[in-house]
Amino acid sequence: MIEVIEARKRYWRRSILQGASFTVEKGTVTCLIGLNGAGKSTLLKAIMGLTPLTSGRILVDGEPIGPAMYERVSFIPDHLTLPPSMKLWEGLRFMAEFYANWNAEKAAELMTFFRLSASDRIGNLSKGTAAKFNLVTGLALDTEYVLMDEPFSGIDMFSREMIADVFASDLIEGRGVLLTTHEIGEMEHLIDKAVLLSDGVVVREFNCEAMRVAEGKSVVDVMREAYRA
């Protein structure tokens, strides 16, 4: 389980996070929801140790962030993370060389699924193709948790469908997934748990199915309540 405990972050005099706390369990898809500037991306980066918190703690299966964690948690940001001069096959080779849990077979499957050409240069990829390649590098790691920042941002309809298919596949099964997205409508049926962030704090944290059954509300309905109140 990933535990975010009282996470606080300040940039100059502006508070981005003001004591956000929530958990991400294995085998569930958790969606971090918030308006622009709510601190969603900052939280993902903080979990990955890419930006320090002003205060608060983050634990992965009870342990603080450390180098070994990167074999257990993978992060798929909304932009490329390999040098633009590399070709796709070189990027895959880089991942295989540096990560013990790299699954080359899975990577080949995903490359075929997304119809990516290994000889293309990373710097020449369109936004949609770059997002797909990002998913390859993130999902071909046999990690227990996957973090995704806006996987659908600026991507065409057919590519979105392909990426959404990944969520329904065994590539995600059993893993703990934490993602941020603005396309809640499209993703709602794939989400198990929603965490609503507002002004740097978690205002609602609920199981989507339980909410539907108990109160007859969709995630969007709860969002309206939380953000329009």
Add this chain to the structure above:
Amino acid sequence: MNRYLKLVHMEIHRFRYILAALLGLVAVVQWGALVWSARRMDAALDEVEKFGRYTMYINELSDRKISYAEAIYNAQQLYILSVLAVIGTLCAYLLFVWYRDWLGRSTFIYRLLMLPSARSSIYLSKLTAIVVFIIASLAFQALSLAIGGVIFEVLIRGDRQGESYFVDIVNATLVLQYLMPLRLGDFALNYGLGIVAVLVVFTGILIERSYRWTGIAYAVGYVLICAAAIVIPINVMGMYRTSSYLYTAEIVGIELAIILFVAAVSIWLGFRLLRRKISV
């Protein structure tokens, strides 16, 4: 260790074209300058032999021979320019080697910081790559001088060739004197100081990357303090004064301790920032 070596290989691989172009430039400029200079001197000698006219290259006192060192001396501006181009590019690369991973559409720093190994290996791999580039440039300069010697022998008639020793060749230009000091102690001091300067700049960059806008002031302050810590004691203790209170060996010892301290603090701070403060 294995991942560190892979990172070093990758850093070298990323700079290979720029380094090859730079060394190619050194070869073209230095050999071109040598050919131009040697031909002019050879033509001047022709003038003396045929018409008895002396020029700035050959006067009444000269032995009517042309040496390789003299040919370099007469074209030293171009030698200096080519070496400064390499030094300038390597200095710019000190910044580029970090900032290119943060800037642009693809931010490689995300991946580097998420590697399942100690983050200090990122710092050390970039440092090692720079040291390799410096050694490669130095080795190529030595090779260029050796090949230049062959070119000189081909260009100038045997009976006109004067003797040239390595010491004369190095002393022919100021830049080569600094680049290839003939005493081992000077060599260690020049390149040791250079590497400490790289460490200080690297840590300055990491301070800026950790604290951003305020970090710029901290980074500049850090670099200035380190520079002052190394330079001021030399003047205060009077290394070049005969009336100094301390012996030269004592001043050198103190200075060496300061340099090692600055290097150790820079490495420690750089590692700590990478581990705890760095932000993408």
